[in-house]
Each structure stands twice: as structure tokens, then as C-alpha cells.
Amino acid sequence: MSAATALPVTITGVRRAFPVPASRGGRADRASRSVRRGTTGGTVPAERIVLDQVDLTVEPGEIVAVIGPSGCGKSTLLRLLGGLDTPSAGTLRIGDQIVTGTDTRTAIGFQEPRLLPWRTVAQNVALGLPRGTPRSERATRVAELLELVGLTASADLRPRQISGGMAQRVSLARALARRPGVLLLDEPFGALDALTRLRMQEELLRVHAARPTTVLLVTHDVEEALYLADRVVALRTVSDGEHSPVSDVAPSVVRVLDVPGARPRDRADARLAELRVELLEGLGVVTHHVSGASEPYPAI
């Protein structure tokens, strides 16, 4: 049995910038997209900063929820941690090793299900099993996981024959199959109906309690973040893609919130309701008709 234990995650000074694609426009357009003028007179190509100055330490076994507006770099952060992308600056560590590529100790549940269309549901889940899982054990593990996500009856269907929400649950089962040290989940419950969503949340907590693993969970749902996580990390959009002089960019992480109370939490907890309003207002959502004129997180 793989003895994957929960691993700490350390992110220090991470930045990720993407080059702005060459414009189709004329010279004027190109000039406007070149940000800094080098001392030699040449222009430095513009880059779009997606994540900047990200510092975050996640304890082994901790569940951290990442929230933030669409396009702020949540998936990018998970891709960096999963070794699918490399930071422009800074380092990411899993355990005490710097992430340099994909790692058998991490598993990603992608934002899209990304199932292999030529494999059945069960075979897709089996892809997640660690290398060297004995043949006899494979079938029972897959059956267990399918039961966990409520898809036992669909084991032999192909991805095109199942619904979007079912596909997402297969993807979750595949990630859990790995029994990873660090589990990276990108909106794992996004496509589910409200009821299934609550059930899957309970299942995740149950799996986590039975076999602690470090979880980074991206979600759009503030309530879900507060219900599941030990801490909630709020990110912001640091650059709108037009002009982003490096010196002006503020850190991506706006807020790290410790969620009070121990799991399992009471969904009706008044403290959580207050925090929810606070976080939503931080994201720029007006939660009351009579707006308390609360300041959103300082935007750039």
C-alpha cells in the first residue's frame, strides 16, 4: 500500500506572467503593448501578469479553499503546483522538494473532467490508481470509488454517454484514486446540482477524515469554501492585460481567512454567514439592498 501521507505546501514569491500575444494591428498598436523601454532603446515585449507575489504555506492535512473572480489565476496556481506550468519567479515546494514537473504525490482534479473518451468510466478512474497497485486490488479500489461518487451503475459507460455532472464526479474519483499527498481540486463540484453537490462535499470530508491529505480546493462558492476549508485564500485580478508595469502590481493574495470552528461544521452557523457576507463584499458582490458602503478589496 502506498504510504502517501499528507504533505505541506510552501509557495514563496511566486509570479506567473504570460507574454501578450503579438498583436495583429499596426505599429501604433504594437507600441502601446510594449511596456518598458529598455536602456538600449529597444522595447521589452509586454507581458500579462496573472499571479504576483504569492506567498502561502499549507500545513499537512489542511484544507485550503481558494476563491477569487474569474480569470484571477486560480487554475494557474493549481497548474503550477501540479507541475504542469513553471512560475516566472519564486518557488513552489511540496514536502521539501521544489516542484519541477508532474509528481506522483500530487493529483489534480481539473476544472474540466478531461476523461479519456475511449475508456469506460471505470477505466478512467483506474488511470488515477498509483503505479504498482496490485491487480487484485485495482478492481476493488475502482468499485469503491465509483460507489463513493454514486456511479456504480455507470461503470461501463463511455464518457460521451454520461452527463456533465457525472463526468465531473468520475474526474473526482480519478483524483481520489491516487491517494495523493496533495490533492488539487479545481471547482470539483461546479457542474453538480445543489443536492449532489452537498453530498459530494460530505464525501470529500469523509475521505479526508479517513485518510488525511492536504487539499487545495478552488471554488466559486463562498459558502462551500467556508464549510469545507480550514482557511480561505482570496485572490484578485492583478492585471487587466493592457498595461501592467511590473512595479505597480500588488500581491495576488488579498486575504487569508481562518475559518472558525472544527469540521464538521454547522451549515447554519451564524459566524459563517457573517464571514460569507464579508468575503462576498470583498469580491465586490453587494449582499444587501441598503449597501453599507463597505469598501471592496483595494483594486489596482
Added chain:
Amino acid sequence: MTTVSDQQTAASTRSQRAATTASTPRRSLLDRRGAAVVGGLLLPALLLLGWQLVTTTGLVLAYKLPTPASVWAAAVDLASNGDLYLYTAISTQRVLLGFAIGSALGLVVGAVVGLSRLGDVLLSTTLGAIRAVPSLAWVPLLILWLKIGEESKITLIAIGAFFPVYTTVSAALRHVDPHLVEAGRVYGLRGVSLLTGVQLPAVLPSVVSGLRLALAQSWLFLVAAELIASSMGLGFLLVDSGNNGRVDRMILAIVMLALMGKLTDALIGLLERRVLRRWT
């Protein structure tokens, strides 16, 4: 272990319903497949009838187009001394050998070009130029290098089979969904296991359609090879009969090429159906 039982029952009734509804269209599909066979034979039957009419009424003179009966007689005649069988067999053997060699090479080179940037940079320009050479242009050179024996013909057919496979495989591999490749990498596939686990299965339908094109191209190149330099085969039968004024045998050769081409294509079609059924 708690289960999401009502969901399961929902899912199972859904799949049962799917099964029952699936069985009805399957029947009508079978019917339609039978209809498709009949429909496909309709036009050839009409052509045969038209052929019979124009030749027996003397609308077209016999030295240009002999009657179906005399073509049949030519077939019986050639079959009786074994030539028909020999020519068909040797042509089919050439096609199959050339096709096997060419498409295997096409698969390997297509994989190299489709998967590695270096392979693409180094090879694709040259191969594109070679592909642009018309098939007949190779014949004199191949005869010079490989003599008139089997090698020159099989090489020419292999060239013909190579390009459809190479082109479809390299293009398909280049466009494998990067999301799936990433998913494979995250779950520990790399190198050969990534190739066999994600990339090849992803391009399998394109590979099969490339093979199908390659087979058609092989018959094309066979005739090119046999027209110019051979003493056996359906292409030889075509030229030889042309020189001797045996129009009946020329038509026989064309009919045999059509039949053999269709037969081998149908075999690949079966393979394609099996692959696609597994794939989707």
C-alpha cells in the same frame, strides 16, 4: 461506506431506459443496412443493363465496347489457363506488400513528425517535396535502381501508401487535445506510456482513415507500376490487351481492379467500424 443510492437507482433506470430505446433503433438500422446493400447494387445493375442494351442494339460498335457476354467469355477463357487467377493474385500481393511496408513507415515517420518539434523541423519540408512528385515520375528511376523485378513495383506502391498515412497521422498527433495529454501526464504517463495510453488511442480513428486512403492509393500506384514495366498482373493485362486490340480483356481488367479495390476497402471498413465502436 455510505452510498448515493437514490442517485444510483436513477442512473440505473436511466441506463435501462437507454438499453430499451437502443434496441428499437438497432432493428431499424439492420433493416437500413440491408436496404443500403440493395441500394448500392442498384446502380451497377442499371449500368450492366445499359451496357447490354447499347451493345446489342449496335448503338456502340463492338470493337469499342464488347457485350457483357463477350467480356464474361474472356474471363472464362483467361481463367481456364490460370492467367486470370495468377494476374489477380500477383497484383493483390504487390498491393498488400507495398501497402504494409508503406503504411508502417508512414505510421513511424508520422509519429516522429507529429510528436517531436525537431522531427517536424527536420523532416516535414523534405517529405512535403517528395510527396509533390507525381507517381509516374518515380517509375523510370525505380526501374534503373531496382530493375524490373518485384522490388521496384513494391517500392512504388509503398511510396504511394506512405503519404496518406504519414500525413493523417502526423497532423492528428499534432492536434491531440492538450488537455488529455496533460491529464495523462498528471496521472503518471510519460514517454512510451503516454504515447500508447493517450496519444495513439486519440488518433486511432484518423490512423484508420489514413490506412483506408493509403490502400486506395496503393491500387493506383500498382497500375502505374504495372502499366510501364511488368509481365504479369492486372495492369499488365490492361496494357497488353490494349496493344493486341482485346477490348474485352481491357474491360475485364478494369472490372477486376474495381472488384479487388472494393473488396480490400471493405475489409478495412470492417476494421474501421470495430475501432470506432470501441473508441466511442
